Amino acid sequence: MYLQVLGYHNHQKLMQYSWNYMNDSLRTDVFVRYQPETVACACIYLTARKLKLPLPKNPAWYTIFGATEEEIRDISLRILRLYCRPKPEIEALEKKVEDLCKKYQEAKAKARGSGNNTPNDSSPRQKTTGAHNAWGGFIREKRSRSGSNDRDSKNDRYAEKYDKYEKDSRYKDDRDRYSEKDRYSEKDRYSDKDRYSEKEKYSDKDRYDDKKDRKDKYDRDEKYSREDREKYKKSKHREEEKSDNTAEHIIIACILYVLLCILLYTVIVKWGVISFNRDVRNFQRVLFITAHPDDECMFFGPTILNYTRKKNCVVYLMCLSTGKNYGMGLTRRNELYKSCEVLGIPSSHIMVHDHTLLPDAMDVRWPIDVVAKLISKNIDTLGITALITFDRYGVSNHCNHCCIYYGIANLIVNGRIPKGCDVYVLESTNVLRKYWSMLDIPLSFILSRFRYMLMNTLQQMNLVDIELDLEIDD
Missing domain, CATH: 1.20.5 (Single alpha-helices involved in coiled-coils or other helix-helix interfaces)
Known part of the structure; x- marks a missing residue:
């Protein structure tokens, strides 16, 4: 509060030094002589002079707290004298303390020796005297006022009798108490024994029952x-x-x-x-229509061999592309002629078309009208009586194969197929049956609706089946 009034409440050094002076002033008598407020003002005054800090003078700052200049100066001088005292010698002080302790021990021993010569303290009348020891203490001495030894001996006899009586009564009480305690403890011991024996009996029975139950459960x-x-x-x-x-x-x-x-x-x-084979009707002039070279041997080989071996059957092959997909059109065309030579088809009965709208490609759908026009032209020119090609799935799901089927379907729906010409398609099977060879013979007889060849299952096309297939595709 004092520093707040003076405007130095944030001055840490001033605050700390003032507290130091205040603590040191406790070693003097200033708090006995003056009020605490005046002492506080003196501590602030000393600190301000030490740190060379200005304090208000007109009016004087200490007058606010009820202090005067003379009081502040006197307190300051008393505190400063504290710092002028000489330092004590530790060795001299220790020697002086040892001397005082020695004198105290001697006085104590002397007082103890003088106390042994005094009369008995049990005397009813005594006079207490004493002397001062070296430390100012009072040493008491007890002296009997009675001079009669008989009276003292009588008192001693009474005291002995009283002590003996008291001792006997105490012994009797203790004996009764201990006997009663022993009696109760004996009773408790027997009761505890009975209780424990009963408990042990029941515990043995329980253990036996538990053991039996465990054995039964285990069994x-x-x-x-x-x-x-x-x-x-x-x-x-x-x-x-x-x-x-x-x-x-x-x-x-x-x-x-x-x-x-x-x-x-x-x-x-x-x-x-x-x-088990059943020949197609009107097999005098048979036309096989394929999409690429190598289709004749991969898909229609057994059927072609069956009809080329017949004497009264003429077989023709019509291929709608030259197989230029990999730039091997000429090579594949030559392979086609050699394959047909092995199958029994003469080169004069082979027709290979190289149309720009009919490329060999998996992702190109051939125009149906172009395919239908080429097929119709060959049927009319050659007088075909039986037409064999792919079904709507193209055997291998090739887009070009499927387009041939839809081209022929277009001719049938529009009535452009001659009445004496029958159309047959190769039935598509799954991949497993396709490469089973002879293992597919029983399945072909069981699952196929029409059997015209052992290894190639053909199905005759009619207008109803074609319309149904077209509706499904739509």
Whole structure:
């Protein structure tokens, strides 16, 4: 508060030094002589002079706190004298303290020796005297006022009797108390023994029952676990036998199927004993229509061989592109002629078209009207009685193959196919059946609706089937 009035409340150094002077002033008598407010003003005054800080003079700042200049100067001088005192000698002080302690011990020993010569303290009348010791203490001495030794001895006898009586009564009380305690402890001991024996008896029974229950439970669990293990073993054995039997049955079925296929192939193809083939009607002049070179041997080879071997059948081949997809048009064209030579088709019966609108490409859809126009022209020119080509799936889902089917379908719907000309398409199968060779013989007989060849399943086209296919595609 004092520093706030003076405007130095933020001055840390002034505040700390003032507190230091205040603490040092406690070693003087200024707080006995003056008020605390005056002492505080003196501490601030000393600090301001030390730090050379200006303080208000007109009017004087200490008058606000009720202090005068004389009081402040006197307090300041008393505090400053404290710092002028000589430093004490530690060795001299220690020696002086040792001397005083020695004198105190001697006086104490002397007082103890003089106390042993005094009369008995048990005397009722005593006079207390004493002397001062070296430290100013008072040493008491007890002296008996009675001069009669008989009286003292009588008092001693009474005291002895009283002590003996008191001792006997105390011993009796202790004996009674201890005997009662022993009696109760003995009773408690027997009761505890009975209680513990009873508890132990019940605990033994419980332990026996628990042991029996555990044994029964163990036997029951062992029985159930043994039964479960046996059931599990039996079920596992049955499953293993079942899986083994299933695998054996599958292997046997596969072997029998392969043997059946070999038998059918031998009987039909090699020996010719049984014929399941049914020739197309009006097979005098047959035209095979393909999209690329190599289609004739990849898809129609067995059928072409079947009809080229007949005496009264003339086979023609019409290829709507030269296979320029990889820049090998000439090579593939020559391969086409050589393949047809092997299949029995003369080169004069081969027609290869190289139309700009009919390129060999998977992603190009051929114009249906162009395909239909080329096919119609060859049918009319050659007098074809049977036409064989791809179905709506193109066997391999090739876009060019499918366009041939839709071109012929356009001719049938528009009535541009002659009445004496039948149209047959090669039935598409999945990839697995396509490359099974002779293993597909039973499936071909079972799944195909029309069988005109053993290895190539043909289906005759009519107007109803074509309209249905076109509706599905739309």
